[in-house]
Amino acid sequence: MIEFFTLPFLPDEGSNRWSGLGISIWGGSAYRHPLGGRARLHSGLDMSVVNYKGSPLDRITLLSHAGLRWLIDAESEASLLASAGKHWIAASSDSNVVGIRIEVRKCWG
Numbered sequence: 810m811i812e813f814f815t816l817p818f819l820p821d822e823g824s825n826r827w828s829g830l831g832i833s834i835w836g837g838s839a840y841r842h843p844l845g846g847r848a849r850l851h852s853g854l855d856m857s858v859v860n861y862k863g864s865p866l867d868r869i870t871l872l873s874h875a876g877l878r879w880l881i882d883a884e885s886e887a888s889l890l891a892s893a894g895k896h897w898i899a900a901s902s903d904s905n906v907v908g909i910r911i912e913v914r915k916c917w918g
Contacts, residue, residue, distance in 0.1 A: 830861070831859065831860055831861035831862070831864070832858075832859075832860050833857070833858070833859045833860075834857065834858045835855070835856070835857040835858075836855070836856055836857075837853060837854065837855040837856070838853060838854055839851065839852065839853035840852050840853065841878060844877075847879055847880040847881070848877060848878070848879055848880075849877070849878040849879075849880070850875075850877065850878075851874075851875070851876055851877065851878040851888050851890060852873075852874065852875040852876075853873065853874050853875075854871075854872070854873050854874075855870075855871075855872045855873075856869070856870065856871050856872075857869070857870045864899070865898075865899040866898070866899070867898070867899050867900065868896065868897060868898045868899075868903075869896070869897040870894065870895075870896050870897075871894055871895050872892060872893070872894035872906075873892070873893055873894065874890040874891065874892040874893075874910050875890060875891055876888060876889050876890030876891055876910075877889055877890075878912075884915060884916040884917065884918070885913075885914065885915045885916075886913075886914050887911070887912065887913045887914075888910070888911070888912040888913075889909070889910075889911055890909070890910040890911075890912070891907075891908075891909065891910075892906070892907070892908050892909065892910040893905075893906065893907045893908075894906045894907075
């Protein structure tokens with residue numbers, strides 16, 4: 810039996826085959842190049858890896874984005890970005906993603 814926040818769970822038969830210790834790593838980077846005035850070219854890359862030795866649950870995600878960032882005022886900014894990525898599960902390609910990403914940030918001092 811496994812307890813999660815004091816709630817009991819009974820694992821399925823054979824589920825111990827995939828339990829154990831693993832590693833999860835996430836990293837990302839971004840670059841913002843001034844275009845003039847309050848506009849910036851914004852691009853970036855994110856990657857995450859989850860790995861359990863010999864598990865079919867291992868996964869890798871690689872995402873990229875590019876677009877424009879606007880500095881609204883001293884504490885606010887917004888971005889409209891094109892985003893694309895790929896997911897792998899257990900070393901096999903699982904899915905591709907394409908979309909729009911909107912970011913808004915407001916800092917209160």
